Amino acid sequence: MAGGSSKLRSITVADAAADELRRRIMSGEYPEGFQLKQDALAVEMGISRIPIREALVQLEGEGLVKSVPHKGAVVSELSISEIAELFELRGLLEPRLLKKSVPKLTPADFDEMDGIIAEYRRELHAQHQARWGELNTRLHAILMSKADQPRTLAIVNSLLQQTDRYTRLQLSLSAQSTRRAEEEHDELVRLCKTGDIRGAAALLKRHIDNACEELKQFIASRRRLSA
Structure with missing residues (x-):
């Protein structure tokens, strides 16, 4: 004992x-x-x-x-150029996969995503940062899982792993960042459930772009302060 x-x-x-x-x-x-x-x-x-x-x-x-x-x-170093490249690739590929995947998502897929979102919300509110990237990656992966484009999906899964560190950093920047991530994930899944594929793809692109810009601004600001 x-x-x-x-x-x-x-x-x-x-x-x-x-x-x-x-x-x-x-x-x-x-x-x-x-x-x-x-x-x-x-x-x-x-x-x-x-x-x-x-x-x-x-x-x-x-x-x-x-x-x-x-x-x-x-x-570790935080690279603005790496952030720009990785998130730009995600912004190009993820919405394309989402459009192909959404019509084939099953009720079981949506149940799993609802569970991830609920867990994600608990971890965000509890400030358990270690799991943020993992849950974010799982949600994005399920959304794109039925696209039937295995090579592109493998590239995107690699990008998600490479941006995991940056995702956690972006979510930790402010309460506004975590709140917006919650709201965007909720709305993204809702749009997919209702079959609004165009709206879901557009939101996913904004979601990725917002994270990228917030990260670049944060790193540039921190470097100015330490210069």
Whole structure:
């Protein structure tokens, strides 16, 4: 029993450390390339190195941190040009796949999407950022899953994985960002349910473009402040 309690405390401390490190990275307090020294962070936060190490592994999975030989963990770079290219490709391909997929979506597909949206809403409101990208990717993937274009779908799934880090960042920027994401996902699924394929495709394009522009503005603003 005591061992289980200790494990729960360790997970809680690691999550809290990840939340604090994520906040510092997102705010620009830790700029791109900043070295995240486990010993110093552990002393500053008053915890052992184990939850710090777990937190850094979690943030590396989110793309916010990367491991560099002879330096250890450093804050990853955020690339405006990469964002522009990845989201432009998504904006071109996802609406095309959606148009082909929507007529073939089944009630079971819509039930699954409703479940994802409900879970997505809970995670957004609870600020559990680690799952935002995963749920966003699952929702988009189901919407396009019946397009019968496997090669294009494979490209889009790869793009969704590559933009996962940026998606989480965009959602975390403000309460307005999370609220708009909720509203756009709800409306997107509603339009698909009612068979408004043209409206759904147009909304999906705006949804992707909005995320792209918000991210580019955020990164440009943060770089101006740190210059």
